[in-house]
Amino acid sequence: MKHDERFWDAAFSEAFSGETPPDLVARVLARGASPSGAAAPSGRRAPARRTGLWRAAGVFAASLVLSLGVGFLQALWFAPAAGHSPALDALAGDLAATERRVDDLLKSESAGETALWASVVRVSQSLDRVNLALSRQPKAESLDEVVARVADQREAKASELRLRKHVEHVLARHQRETESIVAGLREKVGITQEEEKAARAVLEAWGLRLTESISVYHRRRDHRRHAPEVREGLAELAAEAAMGVRAVLEARRQLAFDDWMAQGHGGALAQGAERWAPPAVFNNWDDVDEYLAWQR
Amino acid sequence: MEQGLDIESLVRAHQADIWRFLRALGCSAHEAEDLTQETFLEVMRRPFEQRSEASTAAYLRLVAKHRLFMERRKQGRMKELEALEGIEEQWAEFARDDGGEGRVEALKQCMQGLEERELRALDMRYRLNLPREEIARALGLSDGGVKNLMERARDKLKQCVERKLRNGN
Known part of the structure; x- marks a missing residue:
């Protein structure tokens, strides 16, 4: 037997060291019963609704912009009256239109990602105009308040831009990775058409979860503090996706898949967090210009 | 289902x-x-x-x-x-069909049939995880000598175990 020596070494080790196999019944049952124990989502679970990745990413970005826009309007409602502003009317109109478009896209099968992004950009630009209109109104602010306000506005815009750029990067990358992984599965693992279809569904769900994770990361106030946790999370998502792809394969092809992965293939399935973010995202970095320079 | x-x-x-x-x-x-x-x-x-x-x-x-x-x-x-x-x-x-339990038990019995030096060499290797040169130094042997000693001892144990398993012990 090819692996004979390895097996005997393990048996000698057990016999000489006095180690015995542990009794894990109680621990497995306890962990299995706890909410976070065995109940982690599996790669085989299909998304509740089949939305394209671009639509989903657009929904996340749109929801962020919508929440900023709605929050802005609410803040203005409670702020001292600043007078009627055409910019505010335009913003409210754009928000309503974007909400309607998000609902339509979620219901329809059409690839409306370009139009959705255009809506997101329009709302974002409306927010900018409102910003500008308000900033021109005379206000008795101290210098410190002005500095703080400008810094907050700059940070909010930078954060929004980082999110959009990051999600675009992840989506584009995921698309390329999916095709590369599927090509590898066809050539080296010999998957059937049905298995390919199921594997693509797993990979699509993975992409959705990637963009969710990235979006949540950028929305956090102190996102740098959460960077290591997000990195771990992205690596976990890759491992779960790999397990999910494996699970849709027939038993012999599962072995071929294991060997294919063991030889260093599998692309982003095997690469942890590195493919999804520039290293700077997980270090101390907040400069949009630096991000854009990395992008180039 | x-x-x-x-x-x-x-x-x-x-x-x-x-x-x-x-x-x-x-x-x-x-x-x-x-x-x-x-x-x-x-x-x-x-x-x-x-x-x-x-x-x-x-x-x-x-x-x-x-x-x-x-x-x-x-x-x-x-x-x-x-x-x-x-x-x-x-x-x-x-x-x-017993997850290797029978083999390990047979091995423990067979260990009693080893010579003192063979037992010590394998103990240092598998319990203490010592490198071969340290085992050789402890036993006063050359590196080649301890390598041969351990190989003989392992073969002896393997044959003993296979015999016991064949005879259903």
């Missing part, structure tokens, strides 16, 4: 086999314990149809091996897992 999974019976019946299999794949005892646990938790997340003891054992080994792959991937230690094709089937043959 799968039958309800009796996880307690499943763990009792297969935990030793999976732990030993993972040890054979190079895990430390502690790591093998964690990954064995992860294997059964994985099965709880994705129940499967249990057709026979043999196919259940085979499936659990596949899951365990994959958990190890994922762990090694995270650690950047994939090279350690090269050339493991077919290892599950060969393990099934080596461990037989």
Whole structure:
């Protein structure tokens, strides 16, 4: 037997060291019963609704912009009256239109990602105009308040831009990775058409979860503090996706898949967090210009 | 549709086999314990149809091996897992139908038939994990000498174990 020596070494080790196999019944049952124990989502679970990745990413970005826009309007409602502003009317109109478009896209099968992004950009630009209109109104602010306000506005815009750029990067990358992984599965693992279809569904769900994770990361106030946790999370998502792809394969092809992965293939399935973010995202970095320079 | 999974019976019946299999794949005892646990938790997340003891054992080994792959991937230690094709089937043959328990018990009995120096050499190798040059120094032998001594002792044990297993001891 090819692996004979390895097996005997393990048996000698057990016999000489006095180690015995542990009794894990109680621990497995306890962990299995706890909410976070065995109940982690599996790669085989299909998304509740089949939305394209671009639509989903657009929904996340749109929801962020919508929440900023709605929050802005609410803040203005409670702020001292600043007078009627055409910019505010335009913003409210754009928000309503974007909400309607998000609902339509979620219901329809059409690839409306370009139009959705255009809506997101329009709302974002409306927010900018409102910003500008308000900033021109005379206000008795101290210098410190002005500095703080400008810094907050700059940070909010930078954060929004980082999110959009990051999600675009992840989506584009995921698309390329999916095709590369599927090509590898066809050539080296010999998957059937049905298995390919199921594997693509797993990979699509993975992409959705990637963009969710990235979006949540950028929305956090102190996102740098959460960077290591997000990195771990992205690596976990890759491992779960790999397990999910494996699970849709027939038993012999599962072995071929294991060997294919063991030889260093599998692309982003095997690469942890590195493919999804520039290293700077997980270090101390907040400069949009630096991000854009990395992008180039 | 799968039958309800009796996880307690499943763990009792297969935990030793999976732990030993993972040890054979190079895990430390502690790591093998964690990954064995992860294997059964994985099965709880994705129940499967249990057709026979043999196919259940085979499936659990596949899951365990994959958990190890994922762990090694995270650690950047994939090279350690090269050339493991077919290892599950060969393990099934080596461990037989008792998860390797009979083989280890036979081995412990056979150890009593070794000479003092052979026993010491293997003890230093497998219990204390000493490198060969240290064992050679402790026994007053050359490196080549201790290598031959340990190979002879291992062959003696293997033959003794195979005899006992054939005779049903």
